[in-house]
Amino acid sequence: xxxxxxxxxxxxxxxxxxxxxxxxxxxxxxxxxxxxxxxxxxxxxxxxxxxxxxxxxxxxxxxxxxxxxxxxxxxxxxxxxxxxxxxxxxxxxxxxxxxxxxxxxxxxxxxxxxxxxxxxxxxxxxxxxxxxxxxxxxxxxxxxxxxxxxxxxxxxxxxxxxxxxxxxxxxxxxxxxxxxxxxxxxxxxx
Amino acid sequence: xxxxxxxxxxxxxxxxxxxxxxxxxxxxxxxxxxxxxxxxxxxxxxxxxxxxxxxxxxxxxxxxxxxxxxxxxxxxxxxxxxxxxxxxxxxxxxxxxxxxxxxxxxxxxxxxxxxxxxxxxxxxxxxxxxxxxxxxxxxxxxxxxxxxxxxxxxxxxxxxxxxxxxxxxxxxxxxxxxxxxxxxxxxxxxxxxxxxxxxxxxxxxxxxxxxxxxxxxxxxxxxxxxxxxxxxxxxxxxxxxxxxxxxxxxxxxxxxxxxxxxxxxxxxxxxxxxxxxxxxxxxxxxxxxxxxxxxxxxxxxxxxxxxxxxxxxxxxxxxxxxxxxxxxxxxxxxxxxxxxxxxxxxxxxxxxxxxxxxxxxxxxxxxxxxxxxxxxxxxxxxxxxxxxxxxxxxxxxxxxxxxxxxxxxxxxxxxxxxxxxxxxxxxxxxxx
Numbered sequence: 172x173x174x175x176x177x178x179x180x181x182x183x184x185x186x187x188x189x190x191x192x193x194x195x196x197x198x199x200x201x202x203x204x205x206x207x208x209x210x211x212x213x214x215x216x217x218x219x220x221x222x223x224x225x226x227x228x229x230x231x232x233x234x235x236x237x238x239x240x241x242x243x244x245x246x247x248x249x250x251x252x253x254x255x256x257x258x259x260x261x262x263x264x265x266x267x268x269x270x271x272x273x274x275x276x277x278x279x280x281x282x283x284x285x286x287x288x289x290x291x292x293x294x295x296x297x298x299x300x301x302x303x304x305x306x307x308x309x310x311x312x313x314x315x316x317x318x319x320x321x322x323x324x325x326x327x328x329x330x331x332x333x334x335x336x337x338x339x340x341x342x343x344x345x346x347x348x349x350x351x352x353x354x355x356x357x358x359x360x361x
Numbered sequence: 362x363x364x365x366x367x368x369x370x371x372x373x374x375x376x377x378x379x380x381x382x383x384x385x386x387x388x389x390x391x392x393x394x395x396x397x398x399x400x401x402x403x404x405x406x407x408x409x410x411x412x413x414x415x416x417x418x419x420x421x422x423x424x425x426x427x428x429x430x431x432x433x434x435x436x437x438x439x440x441x442x443x444x445x446x447x448x449x450x451x452x453x454x455x456x457x458x459x460x461x462x463x464x465x466x467x468x469x470x471x472x473x474x475x476x477x478x479x480x481x482x483x484x485x486x487x488x489x490x491x492x493x494x495x496x497x498x499x500x501x502x503x504x505x506x507x508x509x510x511x512x513x514x515x516x517x518x519x520x521x522x523x524x525x526x527x528x529x530x531x532x533x534x535x536x537x538x539x540x541x542x543x544x545x546x547x548x549x550x551x552x553x554x555x556x557x558x559x560x561x562x563x564x565x566x567x568x569x570x571x572x573x574x575x576x577x578x579x580x581x582x583x584x585x586x587x588x589x590x591x592x593x594x595x596x597x598x599x600x601x602x603x604x605x606x607x608x609x610x611x612x613x614x615x616x617x618x619x620x621x622x623x624x625x626x627x628x629x630x631x632x633x634x635x636x637x638x639x640x641x642x643x644x645x646x647x648x649x650x651x652x653x654x655x656x657x658x659x660x661x662x663x664x665x666x667x668x669x670x671x672x673x674x675x676x677x678x679x680x681x682x683x684x685x686x687x688x689x690x691x692x693x694x695x696x697x698x699x700x701x702x703x704x705x706x707x708x709x710x711x712x713x714x715x716x717x718x719x720x721x722x723x724x725x726x727x728x729x730x731x732x733x734x735x736x737x738x739x740x741x742x743x744x745x746x747x748x749x750x751x752x753x754x755x756x757x758x759x760x761x762x763x764x765x766x767x768x769x770x771x772x773x774x775x776x777x778x779x780x781x782x783x784x785x786x787x788x789x790x791x792x793x
Contacts, residue, residue, distance in 0.1 A: 219558065219559045219560070291584070293584070298738065298756075299718065299738060300697065300711075300713075300718065300740075301654065301667075301697040301698035301711050301740045301741065302565050302566065302698075302740065302784075302785065303565070303609050303610040303623065303653050303654045303667075303698065304651065304653055304654060304667055304674060304697045304698065306565075306607055306609050306623075306653070307607065307609075307623070307625075307630040307651040307653045308651070310606060310607055310625055310630065311629075311651065314629075331605065332606065333584060333585055333586075333606075334586075334606075334607060335581070336565075338563035338565060338581075339563060340537075341538075343537045343759075344759075345738075345756065345759055
C-alpha cells in the first residue's frame, strides 16, 4: 500500500454510547480502537468497513474514497462498431444461441487480429434460484462463450471469465421479459 | 388460532447516534395453536429521567415472536407489581396467565441502571428460578431485555433462547442500476442495525465464525469476486482469496480453523477447504458439473453442498476425509443452498416445485420433507442457533425482505425494511 493511499482514509470516531456494559453477558467487551491495519487491508478499494463491536458498539468508520482500476485504455475497435456485446441464454441453460454466432465470429476475428487485446466475459443469471448457484451458472455461460471463441482460434490467454450471478441485473421487473434480459454474458474489452 | 399482530415498536432510540438508519419491523402473520399465556408486567421505575428503552416491552415482543407464548395485553392488567412481594396472584388467574414476569429498573447513580426480574408461576404461586439483577448502561437496555427473554424462554421450554443473537444481511439501496451494497449486522429482532461493510460492488454470502467474532463474505472489487474475513469488534478486514473465476460461498468450519468455499480456478466450480492460518487449500470435490454452496456438518466430518451432477441441482454430502460423495435430497425439481440444524437432525434447502422456490425441511432420519415457506422466490435460509427458527430472504411487491418461519412451520413473521432490498440473512451462533 502506498503512503499516498493512506491519506485517503478518514478514521472517524463515533458515539461512545455504543460501548458495551451489560455486566452479566460475558461476550460484551469494550470495543477495540480502529487500527491502521484496517486501512491497509482496504488499499485501493471502493468499499468501506466499519467496526461493529460485539457489545453493540460501533466506534470507528473507515471511509475510503480511492477508486481502483482506472478505465481500461481504449483501443481501436472500429472493426467492432455495431457488433453485439451482450449475448442471451435460456433459463438454466448455458448454450450459445445460433443468433449469437455472427457477432461472436467478429469478436473472434478481432481478437485473432489483435493478439494483445484482452476481453472479460461477464456472466449473469436471473433472480430465480439461489445466489451462489447463480454465480456458478453465470460462470458456466461465460465459459460457454469463451469456448466458442477459442474454437474459432482465439487464444485462451486473451479471455477472462467472471460471473456476477444474479447480483447485477439490467432489467428490474420480476417477469419473464426481465429475466430474459438478465440471463446474459457481456463482452468487455479491457 | 390465526394471528395478525403488527408490532410497531415505538422506541426512543435517543442514545443511538445511528438510529436514523432504517430498521426492520416485525410483523407476525400467523401463530401456533398451543400458546403459553404469560404476562410481562411493565418494569417498575421511579427515576426522574425517562428510560431510553421499555425493557418489559422488548421482552414481550421477543416472547411473542418466538411463537411459544401468548402475552397478556398491558391494558388488561389489573395491577402492575414490580416484585413478587406485591403480586396478587388472583389478578393473574383472572386474566388466565400461567406465568408472570415482574421486574424493576433503578438508577445506580453512576451511569448504570440495575434491572431486576423474577418469573412467577401463577398456578403454584412460586418463583421459577432465581431473582436476577443486571447492571447495565443505558445503551444496553436492549441487551438486558434479550437476556431476560432468553432466561424466560429457557425456563419455560427447556430450550436455550436465541434472543441475544444477531443477524447479518445485505442491503442494496439507492439507484437500482447502481445501488450501494451494505453488509449489516443487527439484533435478531432487526433492531440496532450497523453497517459492517459498504461498497458500490456486490456483496453476498455472509457467514459467521463459530464463536461469532468474525465473519466471512464475498465482495467484488474491480469487477471480480474475492472472499474476505473480518473481525466484527475492530472492523479489521482481510482479503483471503482472489483466484481467477469464482471465489464464493465461504462457510466457517465448526472448529473455526477452516473455510469451506467455492473456487473455479481449476476450470469449474469445486468445493475446497482453506486453512485460514496456513492458507493451505484442499480440494473436496472433483466433478465437471457445478459444485457449490458448501455448509459443514456440526461435527465437521462432512460438508453438505449443491451439485447438478445428477442433472438438476440437488444436495450432496462429501466426507472430508475420504472425499466420498453421496446424494441427500431426492424430492422436488431441485434443491439448493442447504443448511443443517445445529443438532444435524434437519436439513433446510431451497426447493423448486412447479416453478416456485420455497424453503423445505428434510428430516435426516426419516427422509420426510415438508415445505416451510409459501412466499415468493424464497432463498438463503439460515437457522437460529437453538434450531427453532429459519430465517430466509423472499420477495414482496418486488422488494427483497427477510422472513422467519419456525421449524415446525407454525409461526411466521416478516421483517420488512424501510428502504432498499434486504437479502442474504445469516443467523449468528451464540456469543457465549
